[in-house]
Amino acid sequence: MPERIRPLPSVCRVDFEPADRLRARQLRRLQAAVTLAYDRVPLIRERMGAAGVTPADLRDIGDIVRLPFTNKTDLRDTYPFGLFAKPLRQVARLHASSGTTGKPIVVGYTRRDIRVWAEVMVRTMAAAGLRRGDVIQNAYGYGLFTGGLGAHYGAEALGATVIPISGGNTERQIMVLQDFGVTAICCTPSYFVHLIEAVEAEGLAFERMKLRVGLFGAEPWTEELRQYIQERSGIRAYDIYGLSEIIGPGVAAECEAQNGLHVFEDRFLPEIVDPDTGRPLPDGEEGELVLTTLSKEALPMIRYRTHDITAILPEPCACGRTIRRIRRIGRRSDDMMIVRGVNLYPSQIEAALMKVEQVVPHYQILLTRSGGLDQIEVQVEMTEQVFLDRIADIEALRDRLVAAIESTIGLRVHVTLVEPRTIARSMGKARRVIDNRTKGDAS
Numbered sequence: 402m403p404e405r406i407r408p409l410p411s412v413c414r415v416d417f418e419p420a421d422r423l424r425a426r427q428l429r430r431l432q433a434a435v436t437l438a439y440d441r442v443p444l445i446r447e448r449m450g451a452a453g454v455t456p457a458d459l460r461d462i463g464d465i466v467r468l469p470f471t472n473k474t475d476l477r478d479t480y481p482f483g484l485f486a487k488p489l490r491q492v493a494r495l496h497a498s499s500g501t502t503g504k505p506i507v508v509g510y511t512r513r514d515i516r517v518w519a520e521v522m523v524r525t526m527a528a529a530g531l532r533r534g535d536v537i538q539n540a541y542g543y544g545l546f547t548g549g550l551g552a553h554y555g556a557e558a559l560g561a562t563v564i565p566i567s568g569g570n571t572e573r574q575i576m577v578l579q580d581f582g583v584t585a586i587c588c589t590p591s592y593f594v595h596l597i598e599a600v601e602a603e604g605l606a607f608e609r610m611k612l613r614v615g616l617f618g619a620e621p622w623t624e625e626l627r628q629y630i631q632e633r634s635g636i637r638a639y640d641i642y643g644l645s646e647i648i649g650p651g652v653a654a655e656c657e658a659q660n661g662l663h664v665f666e667d668r669f670l671p672e673i674v675d676p677d678t679g680r681p682l683p684d685g686e687e688g689e690l691v692l693t694t695l696s697k698e699a700l701p702m703i704r705y706r707t708h709d710i711t712a713i714l715p716e717p718c719a720c721g722r723t724i725r726r727i728r729r730i731g732r733r734s735d736d737m738m739i740v741r742g743v744n745l746y747p748s749q750i751e752a753a754l755m756k757v758e759q760v761v762p763h764y765q766i767l768l769t770r771s772g773g774l775d776q777i778e779v780q781v782e783m784t785e786q787v788f789l790d791r792i793a794d795i796e797a798l799r800d801r802l803v804a805a806i807e808s809t810i811g812l813r814v815h816v817t818l819v820e821p822r823t824i825a826r827s828m829g830k831a832r833r834v835i836d837n838r839t840k841g842d843a844s
């Protein structure tokens with residue numbers, strides 16, 4: 402539909418505001434947020450005291466670098482509510498992110514926080530071209546995970562029709578996709594790859610459905626995977642980013658230019674720092690994303706170390722939004738693997754695999770230790786077609802994969818082609834790396 406009869410919701414106006422007005426708004430909100438945290442959160446007060454800084458010292462946005470960082474361990478150490486700035490009586494909702502070990506991180510929202518969350522999700526969806534009248538299948542998990550309810554409230558506030566199907570049950574997802582006139586879907590990119598495969602296996606075609614947009618996030622994915630998804634399904638695939646500690650989804654999102662994610666920086670102030678030293682880095686340079694919430698009430702976060710690696714893209718975007726963009730998040734500072742002295746990341750492997758024809762993006766990286774050395778094995782699923790090929794063809798494909806990975810990371814790794822549908826499908830975040838290195842030396 403032409404833009405003229407699908408105007409942007411009014412909450413999106415701030416995305417196009419002149420930079421000086423945005424900066425003034427940010428400073429006002431920063432002063433209020435830091436004052437709230439200083440007054441109500443003992444750990445923040447102590448840290449600021451040790452750093453010799455008070456909220457009154459924030460006279461300019463640049464003064465933020467004087468504030469101490471907050472880390473995931475601070476949330477763990479004060480489990481469950483130690484960093485909350487409001488009593489539980491004023492907290493309307495709790496979510497939690499399942500840590501890989503031990504207790505989860507617990508996050509809270511006042512009623513106002515929930516309204517702000519819906520607002521940034523409206524801006525997320527509108528940036529991808531969604532409007533009132535769209536039918537949104539929300540396949541992010543509902544529950545303690547922020548994806549489900551975060552996207553749900555956003556879709557409702559946009560005026561769309563939302564289908565709260567949650568994650569999993571692929572057959573039912575496909576039925577709904579076909580029968581309910583769905584125009585947009587929200588899920589992890591890896592789950593959508595699984596849906597593509599299931600739709601094709603049922604002999605159905607995306608061309609005969611109304612689906613045109615996907616809002617994909619909650620895990621790293623590559624530009625190569627976007628191309629694969631768009632080509633196979635004919636939809637436009639948009640990257641959306643967020644984390645529970647800051648709000649959930651709704652921190653940053655791609656616009657129709659699909660060239661970096663606009664940070665809703667009137668609500669979340671981004672900085673890039675050197676992941677090793679914490680030193681601030683200039684725009685354009687790659688480093689760790691640090692976020693400060695500018696209007697969160699229940700759980701204000703001051704200079705939170707996300708561990709996500711990206712860069713701020715200062716150039717203006719073709720869409721006219723003035724809020725700055727970050728580059729797609731390809732990796733975390735803590736998901737680096739060191740194999741035979743070479744640093745590598747799962748996303749590099751994905752990018753290499755997707756360059757080879759006849760490869761479906763179902764893969765897993767296995768790390769083991771043998772003879773004191775880290776070993777890496779990349780398991781890649783064959784398509785039915787390849788599986789039926791002659792052994793020589795299969796071996797040739799494997800050689801092409803080894804070569805593609807070697808040319809990307811400079812290391813020859815062991816590639817195993819496994820039978821179709823043997824790598825576990827995830828309904829949410831895919832588990833790409835199985836690290837068995839701590840299970841003792843196999844030698």
Ligand code: DLL
Pocket residue numbers: 498541547548617618619620621622640641642643644645646649650651707709729730731733
């Ligand atoms: O994954 C929130 C979310 C839900 C985002 C739905 C987008 C869509 P957590 O479970 O706390 O929250 O995980 C946050 O996931 O620090 C990143 O490492 C990663 N992540 C999230 N979105 C992206 C993305 C939700 N678009 C952690 N690209 C973050 C890369 C992402 N990584």
